[in-house]
Amino acid sequence: MNENELxxxxxxxxxxxxxxxxxxxxxxxxxxxxxxxxxxxxxNIERQKPLPLFYETIRMEIGYRLDFLIDNKVVIEVKAxxxxxxxxxxxxxxxxxLSGTKLALLVNFNVVLIKDGIKRIVNNL
Numbered sequence: 001m002n003e004n005e006l007x008x009x010x011x012x013x014x015x016x017x018x019x020x021x022x023x024x025x026x027x028x029x030x031x032x033x034x035x036x037x038x039x040x041x042x043x044n045i046e047r048q049k050p051l052p053l054f055y056e057t058i059r060m061e062i063g064y065r066l067d068f069l070i071d072n073k074v075v076i077e078v079k080a081x082x083x084x085x086x087x088x089x090x091x092x093x094x095x096x097x098l099s100g101t102k103l104a105l106l107v108n109f110n111v112v113l114i115k116d117g118i119k120r121i122v123n124n125l
Contacts, residue, residue, distance in 0.1 A: 003103040006043065006074045011118065013037035014107055018114035027080040030109040031067060034078060044071045051098050066095055075104035084108045084119060096123035 017033045031047075038045045051064040068076035077092050084106060092104045104121045111117035 001071065001073075003073050006070050007103060007105060007120070009041055009043060010038065010070060010074065010076060010105060013041070014105075014118065015114055018109055018117075021109070023080075023110045023112060025080060025109070027078055027109075030080055030107075031078045034076075034107075035068070038068065038070070045069075051095060053098060064095070064098065066099065069099065069101070073101055073103065075099060075101055077104060077106045079106065079108045080110045081108055082110065084117075089119065089121060092119075092121050093123065096121065 013034060016037055017030060021030065021033060035045070035047050046069040047067070049066040049069045050061065051066055053060045053062055053064060066075050067078045070076065075092065075095050077088075077095065079088060081088070088106060092106045096102070096104050102123050104123075106119040106121055108117040108119075
């Protein structure tokens with residue numbers, strides 16, 4: 001599957017979680033429930049995947065983690081914040097660059113309509 005096909009499946013899971021829980025919970029609750037929904041699909045899901053930083057020739061394990069990596073192609077970053085701002089988007093762009101993937105979904109579950117909480121971010125490599 002390509003990134004767009006994968007993201008459609010992920011978005012369906014996101015909608016289901018938000019429909020059942022609504023806004024107002026902690027990020028960890030949404031992440032756990034999204035993992036449950038994603039695990040019911042046939043996708044390869046990596047949760048809290050360590051992401052190393054390479055500086056010159058040195059590999060550094062300094063604590064970056066992807067909330068989800070789907071089929072080694074799509075990054076999912078889960079938030080439950082009042083508003084997504086530029087620093088959240090910059091974080092996701094950095095994750096795309098470090099992971100070498102092309103597509104990420106930045107998902108803020110703390111919204112009334114989940115369609116307003118999903119930001120698609122593309123890395124033009």
